[in-house]
Structure formats: C-alpha cells, structure tokens
Amino acid sequence: MDIRERINKLRDEINKHNYQYYVLDAPLIPDVEYDHLLRDLQALESKHPELITADSPTQRVGAEPLAAFGTIRHELPMLSLGNAFSEDDIIAFHRRVTERLNATEVPYVAEPKLDGLAVSLRYENGILVSGATRGDGNSGEDITRNVRTIPSIPLRLLGTGTPSVLEVRGEVYMSRSGFAALNQRQRKQGEKTFVNPRNAAAGSLRQLDPKVTAQRPLAIFCYGVGVVQDYLMPQRHSEMLMRLKNWGLRVSEEYRVVNNISECIKYYNEIEAKRDILDYDIDGVVYKVDLFQQQDALGFVSRAPRWAIAYKFPAQEALTTLQAIDIQVGRTGALTPVARLKPVFVGGATITNATLHNEDEIQRKDIRVGDTVVIRRAGDVIPEVVSALRERRPADAVPFEMVTACPDCGSDVIRNKGESVVRCTGGLYCPAQRKEAIKHFASRKALDIEGLGDKLVDQLVEHQLVSNVADLYSLNRDQLMELERMGEKSADNLVKAINDSKSTTLARFLYALGIREVGEATALSLARNFGQLSTLMEASEEALLSVPDVGPVVAANIRAFFRQDHNREVIERLENEGVHWQDLTEFSQQNLPLKGKTFVITGKLDAMTRDEAKACLQALGAKVSGSVSSKTDGLVAGHDPGSKYTRATSLGVEIIDEKNLLTILNKE
Ligand code: 5U1
Numbered sequence: 001m002d003i004r005e006r007i008n009k010l011r012d013e014i015n016k017h018n019y020q021y022y023v024l025d026a027p028l029i030p031d032v033e034y035d036h037l038l039r040d041l042q043a044l045e046s047k048h049p050e051l052i053t054a055d056s057p058t059q060r061v062g063a064e065p066l067a068a069f070g071t072i073r074h075e076l077p078m079l080s081l082g083n084a085f086s087e088d089d090i091i092a093f094h095r096r097v098t099e100r101l102n103a104t105e106v107p108y109v110a111e112p113k114l115d116g117l118a119v120s121l122r123y124e125n126g127i128l129v130s131g132a133t134r135g136d137g138n139s140g141e142d143i144t145r146n147v148r149t150i151p152s153i154p155l156r157l158l159g160t161g162t163p164s165v166l167e168v169r170g171e172v173y174m175s176r177s178g179f180a181a182l183n184q185r186q187r188k189q190g191e192k193t194f195v196n197p198r199n200a201a202a203g204s205l206r207q208l209d210p211k212v213t214a215q216r217p218l219a220i221f222c223y224g225v226g227v228v229q230d231y232l233m234p235q236r237h238s239e240m241l242m243r244l245k246n247w248g249l250r251v252s253e254e255y256r257v258v259n260n261i262s263e264c265i266k267y268y269n270e271i272e273a274k275r276d277i278l279d280y281d282i283d284g285v286v287y288k289v290d291l292f293q294q295q296d297a298l299g300f301v302s303r304a305p306r307w308a309i310a311y312k313f314p315a316q317e318a319l320t321t322l323q324a325i326d327i328q329v330g331r332t333g334a335l336t337p338v339a340r341l342k343p344v345f346v347g348g349a350t351i352t353n354a355t356l357h358n359e360d361e362i363q364r365k366d367i368r369v370g371d372t373v374v375i376r377r378a379g380d381v382i383p384e385v386v387s388a389l390r391e392r393r394p395a396d397a398v399p400f401e402m403v404t405a406c407p408d409c410g411s412d413v414i415r416n417k418g419e420s421v422v423r424c425t426g427g428l429y430c431p432a433q434r435k436e437a438i439k440h441f442a443s444r445k446a447l448d449i450e451g452l453g454d455k456l457v458d459q460l461v462e463h464q465l466v467s468n469v470a471d472l473y474s475l476n477r478d479q480l481m482e483l484e485r486m487g488e489k490s491a492d493n494l495v496k497a498i499n500d501s502k503s504t505t506l507a508r509f510l511y512a513l514g515i516r517e518v519g520e521a522t523a524l525s526l527a528r529n530f531g532q533l534s535t536l537m538e539a540s541e542e543a544l545l546s547v548p549d550v551g552p553v554v555a556a557n558i559r560a561f562f563r564q565d566h567n568r569e570v571i572e573r574l575e576n577e578g579v580h581w582q583d584l585t586e587f588s589q590q591n592l593p594l595k596g597k598t599f600v601i602t603g604k605l606d607a608m609t610r611d612e613a614k615a616c617l618q619a620l621g622a623k624v625s626g627s628v629s630s631k632t633d634g635l636v637a638g639h640d641p642g643s644k645y646t647r648a649t650s651l652g653v654e655i656i657d658e659k660n661l662l663t664i665l666n667k668e
Contacts, residue, residue, distance in 0.1 A: 003044065007051055010041040014057045015156065015248070022152035022219070023250045055127050055156040062145040065209035067485060068455055069141040072132035074120055076226040078169060080137065080303050081286060081310040087265055090287070093309045094261050097289060100298055100306065107290040109238050110267040111255040113310050114221055115198050115281040116173030117205055121147060121222075123166040126157040126247075133205070137303055146205055147172070149214035158248035167226030168249055174201040175279045178217025195349045197281050222249045223286070236290045257290060268311055275313070284312035315376045316347035317386065322373045325356060325400055329408045329432035333424040333516070337362060337400065339373070339385045347377040354383040358420040359402040366390070370397035408432040411567075414560045416553045427514050428468055429566035435461050437514050441469040445520055446512035447501040447579075451494045459483045469512075470570050472498055473577035502578045506533060509581055513571075516557040521615035525549045526558075528592060528619050532583060533571075537562045548618035592621025594664075600628050602645060603638030605658050610638075616665045628653060636661050 001009070014037050021027045021034075038057065045052050052059065084090050097106055118134040131147030133140035147153050150172065157166070174182070179197040186193045194200035204216035222244050224237070234240050238257050245251045254271065258264050268285050275282060289295050289307035298306040324340040337356040344351055354375050356362050367373060371388035402422055406413055411426025424430050427437055438457045442449040449472070460466040465479050475498065480491035504512075510533075511523035518526070529547045530536040536558075544555035561567055599622050601610045608616070613636060614624045628635060628647045634656045635641075635648035648655060656664070 003048055004051060007041065007044050007048070007056075010037060010044070011056055013037055014041060015154065015158065018057065018151065018154070019158060019248045023245065023248060057155065060149050060151075060155070061214045062148070062210045065211075066145070067208070068453065069143065069206075069208070071135075071139050072120075072130055072142045073139040074132065074135075074137070074226060075167065077137045077303065078118060078120055078134045078140070078226070079300065079305055081308055082301075082304045083284075084309050084311045085314075090264055090268075090309070090311055091261055093287070094264070097298065097307065101294055103294075105259065106294065107236075108258050108264060108287045109236075109241070109255055109290050110258045110264060110271075111223055111286045111288070112252055112271055112278075112282045113284040113286045113312075114171035114173050114252075115283045116171040116201050117198075119143070119147060119170060119172050119205075119220070120226060121153065121168045121170070123157055123162065123168065125164055126162040128153065128155045141206070143205055145210040146207060146213040149210050150218045150220060152219045152250045154248040159246060162247055163228045163231035165227055165229035166231070166247075167228070168222050168244065169224040169226055170220045170222035170249075172201055172205055172218055172220050173197065173280050174204065174217055175219060176281065177279055178219075182217060219280075220250055221252045223251070224288075233292065235292060237288055237292065237295070238290050240292075258287070264311075272313055282313075284310050286310050317374055317376045318344045318346035318351075319372055319389070320344035320351075320375055322367065322369055322371050322385070322388070325362070325369055327403055327407050329406060329424055329430065331433060331436040333406075333427060333430065333433050335403070335406070335413060335422045335424060337402075339367075341373070341375065344375060346375055346383070349377070351375055351377065351383045354385050356385050359400065359422065360420045362400045368393065368397035368399050370394045406430055406432075409566065411564050412560065414556065416556055418553075423516060425560040425564050426566045427516075427561060428570040429564070431467070433514075434467060438466060438469055438472070440514045441512045442472070442501075443512075446508055447504055448508070449494075449501045450497045451490065452497065456483070456494075468570050470573035470577060473502070473574070473579070502580060504579065504581050506531075506581045509533070509579065510536070513561070513567075515561045517554050518558065519612070519615075521612050521619060522549050522554060524616065525619035528621075537568070537571075549615040594620040594622035596621075597633040598623045598625050598631055599634050599636055599656075600625050600632050600644060600648070600653075601636040601638075603641035605636075605638040605661075607658065607662060613661065613665075620665070 014034070017027065017029060017034050017037070041056070042058050045056065045058055084093060094106070098104060120132050120134070120140070121128060122130045128148065130142065130144045133143055135141060148155060174197040176197060179194065179200050182200060183193040194203060200216070201218060204213050204218055207213045225240060234243065238255070241251050241255060256267055258267050264287055271282070271285050287309055289298060295305065295307040300306060321342040322339050323342055326338050326340055328336050328338045330336060337359065339354045339356050341352055341354060356367065365385070365387055367385060367388045370393070372392040373388050374386040375383055376386045377383040404413060405411065406424035406426055409424065409426045409430035409432070411424050411430060413422045414425050415422045424433065427433055435457055438461065439454055441447055442452040442457065460483070463483065465475060466472055475495065477488070477491040477495055480486050480494055481488065505527065507524040507527035510518060510526055511520050525547050526536055530539065539558070541555050541559065544550050544558055545552065594617060599617055601613050601624060605613055617624050625632065628644050628651065630651050632648065632651070632653045634654045635644060636656045637645050638658055645655070
C-alpha cells in the first residue's frame with residue numbers, strides 16, 4: 001500500500017471512530033487506541049506534508065489568531081422561531097396550520113430546543129468549507145476556523161451521494177459537565193469563570209484564536225438544512241434528520257414524530273420532566289410540520305416560518321430585595337433603569353442586576369427601592385423585575401423618578417412622543433456613546449474613513465487618544481503606532497484616510513453626526529432642503545417639518561441634538577480641523593433634479609427598503625404615489641412586483657429596475 005493509500009485509510013478509520021464516539025455515542029475502541037491512530041496519521045503527514053488536506057482529522061486547529069471575523073452571507077436566511085408559552089398557544093398554532101393547509105391531521109416533528117448558539121455549516125462536495133453565526137439572519141460572522149475545532153462537526157461528510165452544496169443548521173452548545181469542568185479549570189488558572197453554559201459556548205465560539213476554541217468542550221446538534229443542491233430531497237423533515245445523521249452529523253436522539261395536539265403536549269411534558277437529567281440546557285421544545293410540501297405551502301411571516309413554533313418552558317423566578325435603581329446609558333444613548341439587587345440564585349446563575357425596562361414599566365408595576373421583588377430569568381434573556389410584593393413593602397420604600405440629565409455626560413435627556421425610551425442627546429460628546437458615535441462617524445456611508453474599523457476605535461478610546469470625533473483629526477502617526485497591530489505603513493495610511501475624509505458632502509456629514517433616526521435618506525433630504533449646516537442648526541420645528549421624510553419625532557431629535565452646547569462645540573472643532581463640503585444652497589427646493597416627477601415603487605428591493613427608496617426619491621424632489629396611473633413617470637420595480645407592474649406596462653409607464661434606481665439616486 002502506498003503512503004497516500006495508508007493515509008486515506010487511516011483518515012477513514014479515524015472519521016468512523018469520530019462518528020461512533022461523537023454522533024452515535026457508541027465508541028468501538030478505547031481512547032488509547034484512538035489516540036494511537038491519530039498519532040500514526042500525524043507522523044505520516046509530518047513526513048509527507050504535501051499529502052495534508054484541509055479535511056484531515058489532524059487539521060482541526062488553524063495556525064494564527066485572526067484580527068477580526070469576516071462576514072458570511074447566508075444563501076438562504078436563517079429564520080427565527082415564533083414562541084408559544086401555553087397549551088392554548090400551541091392549540092392556536094395547530095389551528096392556524098390546519099386551516100391554512102385545509103387538513104385535519106398534520107404530522108409534526110418535535111425536538112428539544114437547545115439553549116446554545118445557532119450556526120450554519122456549509123459543505124461543498126462533502127467537505128466542510130465554512131461556518132457562520134446566525135447574525136441578523138441574512139449574514140453572520142465567519143467562524144469557520146472555530147467550528148472546525150468542534151469534534152462532533154465532521155470536516156468531511158460520511159458516505160457518497162452527498163449534495164454538491166449542503167447548508168446545515170444547528171445549535172452549538174456546551175454540555176453541563178463540560179461547563180463545570182471548564183469553570184473548574186478557569187478557577188484553578190485564576191481566569192474568569194462563565195455564568196452559564198450558553199455564555200461559555202458563546203464566548204468560546206467567538207474566539208479569534210481557534211486554539212482557545214479547541215480547548216472548550218463544545219458540541220453541536222443539527223436540526224435542519226438551508227441550501228441543498230444537486231440532491232433529491234426526502235419528503236419529510238424527519239427523513240432529512242435521518243440523512244443528516246447518516247452523513248455523520250449529530251442529531252438529537254430526542255426528536256419524535258407526533259401526530260396531534262395531545263401528542264405534542266405529551267412530548268413537551270416528557271421533555272420537561274427529563275430536563276434536569278439531560279447533560280445540556282434546553283429552554284423548550286420545537287414543533288415543525290414534518291412534510292416539506294406542507295412547509296412550503298405554509299411559508300413565512302416576516303422572519304419566522306409559519307410551519308414551526310417553539311414552546312418555551314416557564315421562566316424561572318425568585319424573590320429578592322431591590323437595593324437601588326441605577327440609570328445605565330447604552331451605546332446608542334438609551335437610558336435604562338437597572339435594578340441593583342441583593343444577590344439571588346435563579347435559573348443556574350447568581351443575579352445581582354436586572355432590567356426594569358423603562359420608567360413607564362416601573363410606574364405601571366409600582367416598583368420602589370426597598371421592595372421585595374420577583375425576578376425572572378428565561379434562557380438567555382436578561383433577567384427582569386416582574387413585580388413587587390406590596391404586602392412586604394417597607395414604610396421607607398422610595399418611588400422612582402427618571403433623571404432629567406444624562407448621568408454620564410450631563411446633557412439633556414429627551415423622550416419622544418409615543419416612545420417609552422428616554423435618551424441622552426449628547427451624541428457627539430457622551431462617554432457612553434463615544435465608541436458607537438466614532439464608529440458611525442467613520443463608517444462607509446458617513447465620513448468613510450478607510451481602515452478605521454471597530455477594533456481600532458475601541459483601542460483609540462481605551463488608550464484615551466480619542467474621546468470624540470473631532471479628536472480624530474489631531475491624531476498623528478506616533479500616537480497610532482502605539483496601538484496593537486499598527487505598523488508604520490498602516491499608521492500613515494490611516495492618517496491619510498482621516499485627512500481625506502475632511503472633504504465630504506453635507507449629507508454625509510449630517511448622517512455622520514448620528515442624530516437619532518436621521519438615516520442616510522433623511523440626511524440627504526435635510527442637506528438638499530437647507531443647503532447649509534448653520535441654517536439647519538437653527539431651524540424651527542416648522543421648517544424641519546416641511547422637509548420630506550421629517551416628521552415630529554425626527555424634528556424633535558434634530559432640535560434636541562443641536563440644542564446641546566457639547567454637540568455644537570464638537571461640530572465647531574470639526575469645522576476648525578478642516579472638515580468641509582460644498583455649499584448646497586443652489587440646490588434649494590426649486591432646483592431639485594426630480595422636481596415634478598411622480599414615481600410608484602413596487603416589489604422587494606435588495607439594497608434598501610421601499611420606505612428608504614421613497615425617502616431618497618423625495619429628497620431629490622420627486623413625488624412618490626401608491627398607485628400607477630397615466631401620470632406616473634416611472635415604476636420602480638424590485639423582485640415579485642405584482643399587479644402594479646402589469647398596470648404600468650399596459651399604460652406604457654417606464655419601468656425602473658433597482659440598478660437604474662441606484663444610478664438615479666447616485667448610489668452606485
Ligand atoms: N431543535 C430546533 N431548534 N431550532 C431552532 N429546531 C430549530 N429550528 C429552528 C430554530 C431557530 O428554526 C427553523 C424552524 C427555521
């Protein structure tokens with residue numbers, strides 16, 4: 001047998017044992033023998049490095065740590081699940097399903113709902129090529145190098161006849177026993193311990209150094225598929241689970257086909273009763289319509305399938321004393337009242353803080369400092385204060401009053417009509433918002449400072465080199481070179497990029513200020529309508545309301561922002577540093593390029609929502625109408641345009657596809 005054959009044979013042998021051990025939980029050989037096989041393979045590969053392949057079982061851990069995760073777009077979105085909290089919710093779900101399908105009996109697959117992190121794995125011709133977090137459902141972080149270290153994730157699928165492309169969806173988690181061992185190890189080494197298995201799994205999966213991930217006891221349960229190419233799909237989800245298992249992917253042993261509501265409820269009760277003896281955390285069960293054909297017929301509502309639901313276990317609750325209410329300023333300026341609690345153990349963790357959501361909730365629940373309160377913790381959700389026990393209220397309990405100034409920077413706070421959130425208005429100045437404000441300011445659609453990424457902003461703020469956006473313009477190469485991973489050339493490039501950003505447009509500058517709800521389109525509208533920053537800064541509410549895309553809330557946000565001396569000082573400094581743009585006064589409303597034109601928008605656009613497209617067109621002076629008539633100048637048509645498209649073509653109205661729209665809007 002030649003070397004290549006010996007290597008391949010060893011790899012097949014090791015892959016088989018991985019499968020037996022990690023997927024079937026039925027090892028065929030003792031650990032020492034397995035180690036022996038692995039060492040033999042390592043020895044052969046080190047003698048013949050030219051024969052090493054990425055899917056070899058020796059190649060789980062990559063070499064160098066990454067500086068940051070890249071992004072992976074999910075070819076099919078990763079969906080989220082609707083929640084049910086009672087039998088009635090499940091009955092209602094079943095009714096919706098049967099009514100839509102016009103069927104009396106619908107088989108479901110019931111599965112435990114793991115309390116871990118959703119991931120998507122992509123196999124091409126049977127080889128693992130990438131792994132991504134769920135992210136926002138459309139794209140997530142590229143964690144390929146980390147998922148490769150997880151022993152129950154095969155680097156190569158077993159068997160032949162696998163799809164040319166297979167996206168597998170599943171949950172990465174840490175077993176309870178693994179979690180306990182990890183924390184013990186962390187304690188011994190004087191390192192920080194983790195609060196619960198979910199946090200530990202999340203922290204481990206999001207390590208930039210895959211060697212760290214490799215040392216963490218992570219595992220996966222696969223529960224579905226995304227894109228599948230060149231493969232005859234089975235008719236049922238339950239069959240697909242079997243196929244995943246046969247390909248070497250780990251699938252929960254606990255899934256079951258259930259045929260009616262009473263079987264669904266029975267399954268829930270059985271799993272709940274088993275919950276404490278499982279070696280992993282679950283927070284409920286999931287029901288999925290078994291037949292793919294029926295799933296397709298049911299479709300989706302927004303991001304959640306109509307054919308599946310999570311029936312969550314009741315949250316865990318405990319009693320404790322509310323010692324104080326602090327105000328926390330979030331990265332975006334939202335002020336959240338946070339309960340400081342007498343430490344209490346609930347749902348597997350000691351809780352000292354819990355959210356009180358907002359001032360209305362506190363008033364509605366009549367919660368006072370000194371009260372005995374009920375704390376609830378559900379899965380990965382931040383613990384919350386549910387209620388106060390009035391009968392235990394001490395005479396000196398203190399009612400809550402919301403602050404009128406930001407506790408971090410002293411700026412005024414604002415609460416918009418119809419909103420429950422109170423926000424700090426010192427966006428450019430407030431320390432709590434510092435990092436976010438700078439990241440936003442430097443982002444591509446704002447001042448577009450190439451090379452000034454999130455990590456660098458974190459460092460600049462942490463090294464106290466930058467405390468607001470104006471400080472960026474006095475940075476020099478020597479200061480930058482003190483930062484991690486910053487060489488001479490990168491420092492020079494960044495200084496140049498910062499300098500180049502000084503020449504901008506008023507619209508970009510306004511967007512860069514990060515005024516609440518002033519997105520790109522609104523900023524463009526404001527720039528076109530006011531032409532000059534100074535006019536906008538002094539604009540009355542009435543003047544602001546006359547701008548397309550500006551309603552009372554946006555107007556109030558703009559006025560509150562420019563009212564803060566702190567913000568005005570930063571703007572003045574930016575102008576003194578040389579940030580400039582062309583005066584747009586000549587673009588005042590009469591000269592807007594689409595003045596007098598009427599458009600209708602239909603179908604789904606990729607680059608923006610229909611509302612954003614509408615605002616952008618309005619900013620250029622166009623009218624946007626809801627229906628097509630002979631007076632319509634153009635129909636902007638995205639995907640699946642529907643009847644407006646038919647009507648427009650029959651009336652001879654010009655059809656504008658998304659590419660043309662972007663050209664019109666000058667966004668290409
Ligand atoms: N077991 C299981 N967990 N889980 C989570 N199945 C499952 N399916 C999911 C999610 C988010 O989503 C699909 C139904 C789309």
